[in-house]
Amino acid sequence: MxxxxxxxxxxxxxxxxxxxxxxxxxxxxxxxxxRFNGELNLPEMSEWEVSSHMNGLSRQMGAGAEYKVFVGAGSYAHHIPASVQYLAGRSEFVTAYTPYQPEISQGTLQAIFEYQSLTARLLGMEVANASMYDGASALAEALLMAIRIQKVKKKTVAVSRLIHPMYRKVVQTYFSPTEYTIAELPCLPDGTTDLSPLDGLADLAAVALQSPNFFGCIENMEEAGKKAHAQDALFLTAFTEPLAYGLYKNPGSCGADIVCGEGQSMGIPQSFGGPGLGMFASLNKYVRNMPGRLIGQTTDAEGRRGFVLTLSTREQHIRRERATSNICSNQGLCATMSGMYMASLGGTGIRQLARLNFDKAEYLKEGFRKAGVKIPFSRATFNEFTAAFPEGFQSVHRRLEKEKIIAGIPLECYYPELKNHYLFCVTEIFSKADMDHLIHTIQKEVRP
Amino acid sequence: MKEAIGTTGLVMNEPLLWEKSRKGRCGISFSRKDVPDASVDADLAGEGPDFPDLSEVDVVRHYTRLSQWNFGVDTGMYPLGSCTMKYNPKINEKMAALPGFAEAHPMLPPDLSQGTLRLMYELERYLSEITGMDATTVQPAAGAHGELTAMLLFHAFHRKKGEKRTKILIPDTAHGTNPASASLCGYASIPVASNEKGVLDPATVADIMDEDTVGIMVTNPNTLGLFEDNIRKVCDIVHAKGGLVYCDGANLNAVMGIVKMGEIGIDAVHLNLHKTFSTPHGGGGPGAGPVCVKKALEPFLPVPRVEKKGEKYEFVWNRAESIGKIHAFYGNFGILIRAYTYILSMGKELKTASQHAVLNANYIKEKLRDVYHLPYDRPCMHECVFTDKAQEQYRITTLDIAKRLMDYGFHPPTIYFPLVVHGAIMIEPTETEPKENIDAFIAAMRAIAKEAEENPDLLKNAPVKTKVRRLDEVTAARKPCLCG
Known part of the structure; x- marks a missing residue:
């Protein structure tokens, strides 16, 4: 072998x-x-056979250039520069461990320090950690962190119903063995979160919103922040598409105390949902309550700049059962890759790319409108939006699937009241011709 | 010894990204703007982040230089105990990058995701076969995430029986993640002292196991590199009180094809695909921490489950007793691809891998025992633990030995863990290290022992050949600078 x-x-x-x-x-x-005295019952293949088998599996997937998948919902198809994929494949990054020995891990350490800094800038926050598993577990950990921070023990968190349904399910799982309760904030007709139920809520540790939310709508962040703070609750914001902050206000400028979400759209392949990147940031005053690794700047014995893992007394290997989290392995290489992507994009580039995503999504939205499709939520969106079709759209959706077009995902399975509502996503990789084809096909069905 | 493999060469300094920014540069290609401008709501519009502007070549030089300051498995021997830094096969990376996988959206309809579903289905079966368990979930994103999943399964199991147990037994040799995972489930950790042989004593467990105790979290082989030889008795004691046994499978690399956890009384075991199954560590992750369970725990596994109906694979969400979801989608799928590729490549040779891993650790133990103190003088599994006791007289610590190893061209072993051993040096060579490298490592460790005696300053000042010297970690923690 x-x-x-x-x-x-x-x-x-x-x-x-x-x-x-x-x-x-x-x-x-x-x-x-x-002792086990038998033989393991496993197949065994040569490198060539493995490759052929795997190529076979990968060809069964609805992925690649011939498919037009107009779906986001937490996983976004953005172009990843060849340079980023190449750099992230360098084995010095790939085959290193967590940088416990800083003298021979400065590459990882500086790269993650830069990732932390770029993430903090992107989200408008003071400090970001070295990553969590994904957006969903990051949200669960953020809510637990908020409860920890409260000096008076509070047991309720308010979570918007417009946070990604799977994130809310993960939060439920993390909360199930605890004494804490989750109050769900309903949806307003314009596609944003109804904040009015907050008024009656006592014992509130945190209020959590996602913006852009699951319907693609930009939330009333500042108002939510003020309401949360008025009740001495922390204001948490989540996201699935951070590229939006290249166009819209970032969470920090809207008063967020803790910001978390999925960073996959910042340069990481979709890879059937993982590995992605749990981005996690907060204000400086809460850093000692943060979960996860942190890289800090320092100097070496000769006074030169260097980087180390720091504030580890929060972590499981030191504090064990009293740690801020159990997290050990994180998504280091994805964080590194995302840093490479953000650096490639730059301040000028991210504005341009965000604008391109917005303009393209607006083009499809407007095209749908003209084709007689209802756009139920009036609120501004970024690169995703909700469309409401006449009864029976499901069969059109299935027909399009045969043509290698995925015309959004149905919302009914997550929001039973939204029958025939579909969530669409358009990024820079879709051309006007792709969208025109979709609009045209749908127009024929909606207004035959 | 012969000339050490560690040497110096020309490495470049490199500033922070924003120190080399020139406004207006860009390192990314944009698609043509083929649609009109839409109007943005001015009340919602923001400034955009303060990112540095760099060209593609700026970015490539930057990260290439950074990478050259790193030590990885591809650079040299990385005998980090309990981390299983084995070689990461290149075919794994190539398979994970196949466009059908890398560009697959997680919510594709089932007809368009048969490849990924089949891969998960088969990987679950292979892992169940290797561990002797009945069912596996591949959703946990890391080892600690797998531990938490297992604790949530235990919680659901006891809740179904109408029991509210509050404590869990954790041996003093356990990884810190074990008690931290138990805490997330609201369980109080009750430490269990290991005996003078470094393993669990059934009598000690029997004394503290009661009907208010969830069960026990055992690492087997444990972090001293020893097989818990009383494991069957321990399992019986825990089961007799209605408890469950969880095994931290971080050290599975010692016993593939040799011990099946499901056959010795274990109810749930998590695996680290980024240790035993050759997926890379990536400077901290991503990993994957599948959990394999016995039949009684299967109903509680996270959703969705992958099932096979005829020739078709599908996700099944409707599982009333499931603990729910623990990842936004299905876990770190890209890591699953790599582990699956590895298992297909290795087949029955997984057993040989374990045998060689154990051989290498015992070989190092024999070759160093006369110069370093061996706290538990027993045949070890895939790792061996020494201490700095013999070097104490020269005021040399484990840290000094570790730092000096870098100058010789080796990544240091895990140090100061497990906590029950003072000044621990935990060496895990893995099966992929050739004998001549292991011999060179042994020679380096012996040379360092000699230097400790004759010229301890060499160790105190080490490392000297690295890009930076020892770093001021105290100031880093006292005056944190976490963002530039």
Whole structure:
């Protein structure tokens, strides 16, 4: 086997050195009744066979240039520069461990320090950590952090119903063994969160909103922040599409205390939903309550700038059962890759790209409107929006699927009241011709 | 020893990204603007982030230089205990980058995602086969996430029986993630002292196991590199009180094809695909932490489950007793691709991998035992633990030994863990290290032991060949600078 370098001679020499007669003798410390004496029932393939098998599986997927997938909902198809994919594949980054030994890990450390800084700038926050698993677990951890920060024990968090449905499910899972309760904030007719139920809520530790929300709408962030603070609750904001902050106000400027979400759209392949990137940021005053790794700047014995893992007394390997979280492995390489992408984009580039996404999505939205499709929510959107079709659109959707077009995802399975409502996404990779084709096809169905 | 492989060469300094920014540069290609401008709501519009502006070549030089300051498995031997820094096969990376996988949206209709569904379905079965368990979820994104998932499964199991148990037993050799994961589930951690042989004593467990205790979290082989030889008895004691046994599978690399956890009394085990199954560590992640369980826990596994109906694979969401979701989608799928590729490439050779991993660790133990103190003098599994006790007389610590190893061209072992061993040096060579590298590592460790005696300053000042010298971690924590 090509990954196992020992020759028969090597093995024999080493066995002799340890005083074992054969390889199985090495396991004599394992009681007989604990040993498995059979053979593992697994396939075995050559490199060529594996490659052929995997290519076969990958060809069964509705992915690649011939498919037009007008779907976002937490996973976005953006162009990733060849340079970013190349750099993120450098084995010095890929095959290193968590940078516990800073003298020989400065590459990872500086790259993640830069990622933290760019993320903080993107979200308008003071400090960002080195990453969480994904947007959903980041939100669950952010809510737990908010409860931790409250000096008086508070047990309720208010969570908008327009936060990604899967994120809310993950929050429920994290909260299920705890004594904390989740109050759901309903939806207003314009596609934003109804903040009025907050008024009657006592015992409130945090208010959480997503913007752009699951329907694609920009939330009334400032108002929500003020309402949360008026009740001594922390204001948490989540996101699935951070590119929006290249065009719209960032969460920090709207009064957010903790900001978390999914960073996949910042240069990471969709990869069937993971690995992505849990971005996590807060105000400086809360940093000691933060979960996850943090990289800090310092100097070496000769006074040169260098970077280290820091404030680790919050973490599980030091504080064990009293740690701020159990997280150990994070999404380091995805964070690095996202840093590379943000650096490639730049301040000038992100404005241009955000604008391009917005303009394209508006073009499709307007095209739908003209084709007689109802756009139910009046609120401004970024690169996603909701469209309401006449009864029976499901069969059109299925027909389009055969043409390799995915015309949005149905919202009814998450919001039973939204029958025939579909969520669409348009990014820079879609051309006007792609959209015209979709509009035209739908027009024929809606207004035959 | 012969000349050390560690040497110096020309490396470049490189500023922070924003220190090399020139406004107006851009490193990305844009698609043609083929639609008209739409109007933006002025009340909602923002300034855009203060990102540095760089060209593509600026970015490429920047990260290429940074990468050269890193040590990875591809650079050299990385014997980090309990981390299983084995070689990361290149075919794995190539398969994960296939456009059908890399560009797949997670909400594609089932007819357009048969490839990914089948991969998850088969990987779950392979992992169940390797661990001797009945069912597997691949949704957890990392080892600690798998631990939490297992604790949530235990919680759901006891709740269904109408029980509210509040404590969990955790041996003193456990990783810090174990008690931290238990806390997230509201369980109080009850430490269990290991005996003088470094393993659990059934009598100690019997004394504290009661009907208010959820069960036990055992790492097996444990973090001292020892097989918990009383595991069957421990499981019986825990089961007799209605408890469950969780195994932290971080050290599975020692026993693939040799021990099946499901056959020795374990109810749930998490695996680290980024350790045992060769997926890269990426400077901290992403990993994947599947959880394999016995039948009794299967109903509680996270949704969606992948099932096979005839020749078709599908997601099944309707599972009334499930703990719910623990990831926005289905976990770190790209990591699953790599582990699946590895298992297909290795097949039955996984057992040989474990045998060689154990051989290498025992070989190092034998070759260093006369110069470094061995706290538990027993045959080890895939890692061996030494201490700095023999070097104490020269005022040399484990940290000094670790730093000096860098000058010789090796990544240091895990140090100061497990916590029960004072000044621990935990060495895990893995099976992918050739004998001559292991011999060179042994020679370096022996040379350092000699230097400790004859010229301890060499160790105190180490490393000297690295891009930076020892860093001031105290100031970093006292006056945090976390954002530039």
């Amino acid at each position: 090509r990954y196992l370098p020992h020759t028969g001679e090597d093995t024999a020499e080493m066995l002799a050195a340890v005083g074992a007669k054969d390889l199985s003798d090495l396991f004599s410390a394992i009681p007989k009744d604990c």
